[in-house]
Structure formats: structure tokens, C-alpha cells
Amino acid sequence: MKTLTIALMIFLPWAVHAQTASSIIPDTVKKSDTLRQLDLIDIGKLLFHIRPKIVRTLGEKRVYFSFLPISSTVPGGSGRVLVTSTSASIYLGPKRTTNLSNMSFTPYWNFGSRFGLPLRSSIWLSDNTWTIQGDVRLLRYPQFTWGLGSTNEESDRSLVDYNYIRFYQAALKQIEPYLFAGFGYDLDFHSNIHSDESGIDLKNFTKYNYGTAGSSFSSGITFNLLYDSRKNSNNSLPGAYTSFVYRLNPTFLGSNSNWQSVYIDLRKYLSLNPGKPGQQNILAFWTYLWSSFGNVPYLDLPSLGWDLYNRSGRGFDQNRYRGKTLFYFEGEYRRDITENGLLGFVVFSNINTVSGSGTLFTSWHPAAGTGLRIKFNKGSATSLGIDYGFSKGYVAILINLGEAF
Numbered sequence: 001m002k003t004l005t006i007a008l009m010i011f012l013p014w015a016v017h018a019q020t021a022s023s024i025i026p027d028t029v030k031k032s033d034t035l036r037q038l039d040l041i042d043i044g045k046l047l048f049h050i051r052p053k054i055v056r057t058l059g060e061k062r063v064y065f066s067f068l069p070i071s072s073t074v075p076g077g078s079g080r081v082l083v084t085s086t087s088a089s090i091y092l093g094p095k096r097t098t099n100l101s102n103m104s105f106t107p108y109w110n111f112g113s114r115f116g117l118p119l120r121s122s123i124w125l126s127d128n129t130w131t132i133q134g135d136v137r138l139l140r141y142p143q144f145t146w147g148l149g150s151t152n153e154e155s156d157r158s159l160v161d162y163n164y165i166r167f168y169q170a171a172l173k174q175i176e177p178y179l180f181a182g183f184g185y186d187l188d189f190h191s192n193i194h195s196d197e198s199g200i201d202l203k204n205f206t207k208y209n210y211g212t213a214g215s216s217f218s219s220g221i222t223f224n225l226l227y228d229s230r231k232n233s234n235n236s237l238p239g240a241y242t243s244f245v246y247r248l249n250p251t252f253l254g255s256n257s258n259w260q261s262v263y264i265d266l267r268k269y270l271s272l273n274p275g276k277p278g279q280q281n282i283l284a285f286w287t288y289l290w291s292s293f294g295n296v297p298y299l300d301l302p303s304l305g306w307d308l309y310n311r312s313g314r315g316f317d318q319n320r321y322r323g324k325t326l327f328y329f330e331g332e333y334r335r336d337i338t339e340n341g342l343l344g345f346v347v348f349s350n351i352n353t354v355s356g357s358g359t360l361f362t363s364w365h366p367a368a369g370t371g372l373r374i375k376f377n378k379g380s381a382t383s384l385g386i387d388y389g390f391s392k393g394y395v396a397i398l399i400n401l402g403e404a405f
Helices: 013-017 040-048 202-206
Strands: 061-073 080-090 100-105 115-125 130-140 143-145 157-178 179-196 216-228 239-249 261-270 281-294 325-336 342-356 364-377 384-390 394-402
Touching: 061 342, 080 394, 130 216, 143 202, 157 202, 179 202, 179 239, 342 384
Parallel strands: none
Antiparallel strands: 061 080, 080 100, 100 115, 115 130, 130 157, 143 157, 157 179, 179 216, 216 239, 239 261, 261 281, 281 325, 325 342, 342 364, 364 384, 384 394
């Protein structure tokens, strides 16, 4: 779930009284080596006098867990929900030659009919010989839609409700250092698609003929290329990431219509103090181009905030812009506040353009914001991110485990 408008941090009651970094860190810690990395687990042990336990290991493979409970709302204003975010990270081979594998489970429920069960995984086998990427979701998911393109005003929207099953899996083999190639299978099944507003016909509202009523089924194979020189996707150190995914959805695999898509994702991370690897002072850049061809079902069209991990478009309502093609660019500055890495901040801005009514590369939509970072688990380099984003006519507070990209 993308937008979190009000957050209750159950796990961190002490944080509301904190005014400065020095008021958070006990004197016993401040007198020690300031370069020692700290996280919320360390603070909890010191404040509540918790005796350290033996870290769970599998042979030499250390497992890192992070858990965050949040109270919030789901898109579309359908009431309060309970959201939890649980992540597990493990090295499946030598740390020097193997990336950190991650799995995250972020269920939500509004104590009624609306819920989400998303499970995402990024598995790296020993020495990075193979990487297996997965995204499985079972959702009942309301969201506003503004039709196609950029011409509709903020008020020109309709609340769409539907059930959604996603199953994405891809296996890629290393062919050169940092370079991988492979194949995958993607399935998107939307059912009970309708507007929650009486008198609204989605086909007429969106002026789009495919997948705007009843259900849509897309089943396709993917060809995947990946270049990834990062060691840890939870908190990317200086490096680069490039992903190319070509998806083919033929009717003989069950798709309602023949359609194709191309997704190109580019990211670059630049360290501004390479002599201090333990201190974060980074410029990060992210851009992607997502284009589709053929009779694509409406809910499968490129849409802002519907990238693989639903992290794009901070400062916009999810799904605000949709079209056959979407181009996106974001830049972010990341900096530690404390030398021990416990606290940090980010400043970001992004911009997008989408096809529809001749608006691709002629109509641009900017957003910006800032955020606080609290080191949640130093073992997996996972941080708690609290971001404030804004654009014309819209503001939002977002909470996530890990960086946006």
C-alpha cells in the first residue's frame, strides 16, 4: 500500500518525546565509540535492559528480521486499517560474493471486506549464480482513477473497486559479473471491477474499452535482463541497477487479448564521501520507461505508483496518471544525521509524463518532499522511512521499511 496519511507507530512510543539525537541516545552509548553503528534494536536493549540473545543462524548464514506495525488508511478513504510490514534478509552464500536475499510480507486489513496479502522476494543463490525474483499478491483493493492522460482535474475521479491476484516469478542466471538473463511468468487477474459510485459506468468514464467492467485476465511470459552491482537492495550502497523486462501476453496462455509491454528501469547511486563507507552521504537517481502495446486491460496499463514495488510517485495519489506509456524520473539526497547511523534524512523530487490526449513529453507533473530515516536493523541495513511528499493539490505522509529505491 502506497499512501499513508496518518501513522501510529506502536513500536516507538519513546520517539514522540525525542527532540534531538543526543536526547535519544543514552549517555553510556555517547561515551563509547561514536562510529559504532546503532539501530532501534540496540536502543530497545539499552532502554529496557534486555539481555542479548544468541542470533539465529543457519550454519554461517545469519538471518535478519524486521517488523513494523502501523495504523493507517487504504487508498480511496475506505476506513482505518491495520498494516504490518515484516521483512527477512539472509545471505545464502559467502557475504563477499553473494548479495543479501530479502523477503517482505506487508498484509493489511480494515476489519471488513478490504484486505491485502502481498509477498515479495529477491533471492540470490551462492556466489550470485542465480537470482529469483517474485511478487505474489491477493488483494481487495479500492483506488481512485482519473482515466487516461493528464487532462483530468483532481476532482475528475471515480473510486474503482476490484479483487486482484498477481503471480510474478522470474529466474535469471549470471552470464557476467553483475549481469543476468532469464525468463519469467506474469499473471494478473482482476475480478468484480466496478465503480463504488452509483451511476458511474467505468467504460464511459475512462473512454477505454478493455478491462473496465467485470474482469480481466492477463497471462504472459517475460524475457528479463538485469545488471545489479548493489550488495543490498534494502539500503543501496554506491552502485548501479538496470532492469529490462519484455512481456508477451498471448491469448493461448489465457489472456483476454494479445498485448505486450516493455519496462526499462535505471538507477544510479553516487557516494559523496567514498572514504567513509560507514557514513551515508549519497546522491541517488531513478528513472523508468514503461510502455504497452495492443489491447491492454485498463488496470494493466502503465500507471503512476504501480511499478514493481509501488514506490514511485511520492507526493502523488497512487494511480493519478495512467496511459499506454509512462516516463518517470526521481532524484534523492541521503545523509546521516548522527555518526552512528541511527538517524538520517532525505530530500527528493520526481517528475512524470504519461500518454493520452497527446500529453506524453508535453505535460509534466512534478512533486517533491523530505523524510526522516531511523536505522531499524543495522544487520540488514534496513531503515524506517517517514516521508512527506507534496504536489499540486495533494500532500501525503508515507511510511516504509527500506528506501524508496
